[in-house]
Amino acid sequence: VVTHEMGFAREVGDALVFMDDGVVVESGHPRDVLTNPQHDRTKSFLSKVL
Secondary structure (H helix, E strand, C coil), X not given: CCCCCHHXXXXXXXXXXXXXXXXXXXXXXXXXXXXXXXXXXXXXXXXXXX
C-alpha cells in the first residue's frame, strides 16, 4: 500500500519505507521509523505530518 497517511501506515503496516526522489532513504518497522527516524528527509516529512 502506498500512502501518506502515517496513522494508517502505523496501524496496518509490517514495514514502512520512505522514499525521496525514487530512492529508498529509510525503512523498518513502522514504530521504529515513526518514533526514531534517522534520515533528514524522513525527519522533515514527519515533523510536518505528525
